Amino acid sequence: MHNRSPLPHRDGVAPSFVVLPEQGDWPDLLTFLLQRFPFLPAGVLQQRLANGEMVNQHGQAVRGDMPYPRGGRLWYYRDVPDEIKVPFEIDILHRDDRLLVVDKPHFLATIPSGRQLRETVVARLRLQFDLPELTPIHRLDRETAGVVMFCLHPPSRGAYQALFQDRLVKKEYEAVAPWRADIQLPQIRHSHIAAGATWFTMQEIDEAPNSHTQIELIRQLPFSQKSDPNPQLALYRLKPHTGRKHQLRVHMAGLGIPIINDPWYPTPMGDKADDFGSPLQLLARSVEFIDPFNGQLRQFGSRRNLILTQT
Incomplete structure (x- = not known):
């Protein structure tokens, strides 16, 4: 073949x-x-x-x-007519012989998919740095911002991907969502996530858990969401122990505190144009792991902040 x-x-x-x-x-x-x-x-x-x-x-x-x-x-060559330009830049966090670590903005897909082809992190980086063999080690949802790792040396990619597959990478996210006094935190959300009612969404079903997220309250925020019947907001720390599609978004919605500006959870709003002024309030804050090639502890953190936490 x-x-x-x-x-x-x-x-x-x-x-x-x-x-x-x-x-x-x-x-x-x-x-x-x-x-x-x-x-x-x-x-x-x-x-x-x-x-x-x-x-x-x-x-x-x-x-x-x-x-x-x-x-x-x-x-x-696939063609996407009228591809919309994402008006945000990628920040470089680290580069060595094997790794390129970036701070992804909201709305930019990690790899080409659907209506996103050139407006993706991998396409922009390959073109900007003349790196045709650059490949992602893991991915983030298009709507999510934060730390993403890419491999510069194709023979090394498998070893880094194995870290994610074997759950040897500590990942931390931050999210802004409604605050509710009746939800006890910290807690670990266990559930079985499966394909949802639409082609894109996921859902929790009554089967043996296949997803686990530790959810912690960082602090209540001095902001309110006027359109919400429970307007008080809070900043949360999310630590996924598994990596199911849309896991953090599904778990937060399942708790009754969906992440602010999520267009798909708990209720899909349809495939409509992006509102660049209202990004999903979810950030991949950091990754931490032992490098499989030199045994050193590697830590990479986002320099971004969620809009609703900025003062």
Whole structure:
């Protein structure tokens, strides 16, 4: 199997690919692609093929009328029309031979996904520092700001990712949410998080816990949320012991204190345009771990503050 792309990165973005199944009955390549990408108009696919914009593992352009080529992959550059510019910058926290650690702003995705392609941390960094092999070691939600680690040396990536997989990285977050006197803190929220009712959201269900978050009150805030029936706000420290999708957001909503400006929890508000003036009040404050290559304690902390905690 040829898995290495024959195409270089373009504008900091890696090419995409589509796998060609060994099993299937398609008379030609275009018929397969129309079935694989039903959301794309036939004319768009035909034009891309005519322009030579899809290539095989050897870098050779393919035609729509050619017999279906079983096995392998086709490579192409994905396009996102009218991609919205995120008006915030990435701050560099640390760089050495293996690691690049950054302070991610709100609204900027870690990697290309959906409608975000060039407006992502990895694409910006690859382009800014000419680092085509830069890869993320872990990720943050697009709406979340804070510390993210990237690997500069591809052979070292697995060792750092293993730290996260084996839960050897201490992660701390901060969040602004409503304050409630009836919630006893600190506490550990245990629950089973599974796919939610929409394509994007998650939910807690009545099964054996698969997620654990320690939740602490840092302090009550001298601000109020006038639109909320319980307007008093507080700053919380969140320490996830597991890494489920949207775990912190689901756990806070499950406690009845959803994070301020969360567009998906507890009630999804739909896929609407970002309000850059009202970011999710969630920050990846710090990461701490023992470096697998030199045995040293590594600690990286965000220099950002949540808007509602600034004075």
